[in-house]
Amino acid sequence: MKPGILVGTHYHAGDEAALCRQSDAHLSICKLHNVQRVNLQFASGPVIENEGFTTVARLRKDSSKVSGLKGPRKPVLNEICSLLAEIAVSQKLPYFMLVNSDEMIMPPLVELVLSQGLDAYIFSRMDFNRETGEDMGMLVGGQGCWVMHTEWWHRHGWRIRPYIMGEAYIDTILTTKLLCHGRTRLFNRGGEFVRHEAHPRRWPDSPFLNYTRYLASLDSLYLSIWHEYIDCLEKLRHVRAPEAEEIALQDKVFKYQPSLFARFFQIGRASKAYIRFRMQTIRNKPARVEKYSNGQSPQGRSTSSFPN
Numbered sequence: 001m002k003p004g005i006l007v008g009t010h011y012h013a014g015d016e017a018a019l020c021r022q023s024d025a026h027l028s029i030c031k032l033h034n035v036q037r038v039n040l041q042f043a044s045g046p047v048i049e050n051e052g053f054t055t056v057a058r059l060r061k062d063s064s065k066v067s068g069l070k071g072p073r074k075p076v077l078n079e080i081c082s083l084l085a086e087i088a089v090s091q092k093l094p095y096f097m098l099v100n101s102d103e104m105i106m107p108p109l110v111e112l113v114l115s116q117g118l119d120a121y122i123f124s125r126m127d128f129n130r131e132t133g134e135d136m137g138m139l140v141g142g143q144g145c146w147v148m149h150t151e152w153w154h155r156h157g158w159r160i161r162p163y164i165m166g167e168a169y170i171d172t173i174l175t176t177k178l179l180c181h182g183r184t185r186l187f188n189r190g191g192e193f194v195r196h197e198a199h200p201r202r203w204p205d206s207p208f209l210n211y212t213r214y215l216a217s218l219d220s221l222y223l224s225i226w227h228e229y230i231d232c233l234e235k236l237r238h239v240r241a242p243e244a245e246e247i248a249l250q251d252k253v254f255k256y257q258p259s260l261f262a263r264f265f266q267i268g269r270a271s272k273a274y275i276r277f278r279m280q281t282i283r284n285k286p287a288r289v290e291k292y293s294n295g296q297s298p299q300g301r302s303t304s305s306f307p308n
Helices: 016-030 063-067 077-090 107-116 150-159 170-180 209-218 220-238 243-253 260-283
Strands: 005-009 035-042 054-059 095-099 120-128 135-149 184-187 194-197
Touching: 005 016, 005 077, 005 107, 016 035, 016 194, 035 077, 054 077, 077 095, 077 150, 095 150, 107 120, 107 135, 120 170, 135 150, 135 170, 135 194, 135 220, 150 170, 170 184, 170 209, 170 220, 184 243, 209 220, 209 260, 220 243, 220 260
Parallel strands: 005 035, 005 095, 035 054, 120 184, 120 194
Antiparallel strands: 095 135, 120 135
């Protein structure tokens, strides 16, 4: 295979602010070297094209089809990754990148990926204020860019459930599974790789929240690993531990080795979650959203309750 990365995203309609964020991200990706760019669109319905990206309209699943709920049409995680892996192999590229359409990718990210040869790379984003240009802080619990080797996906892609892009829990679950099942590194200390204009989150009011909470219940064993990591990371950051200790923490915590009891308990949890999801769907009852003292989402905090 030739060195390089297939960069894939899904451009979509939005308000003026959303389109402005997409435009900035698009320009940043067009400046990258050693990459090929694809814009994945749905096989049916309107197609949005963007200069510098090859449009591939082959997405057949969407948020309503997988959830059975009405709402905005969004791509599905495992389908979009499978399609990116297929295209990368056809172009003889070893890696594919899944990136949110409003994430700005910096050149050092590509250089890092092509120099280390890991199974996967995960990048947290640095939020910034558009008006002032000032950094607002690294969002440790919010990843918007994942780079995977095609061979990793072929071996482990079956582990990824049909989460809906842009919805709750997707960052945490994909990140944790990549770290648990491969030679993977999470970069979440500086803003030299991914930048993102801060804006209000919309998923707490999403019509798909019951569905994403159901999937998160099925993956609660992975969520517990993530929560342990966040707890330990906060302690390291409090004492300003060096980067080497944070890397060692990732190696220590991200191991998927549930006990027999935990596996049996998870069966009961999954059964309960399925029944609750179906009942909520029938009643069209909105999901309960937990409150957090620091305002972060469930995937960014270890103090959250599990979606039982």
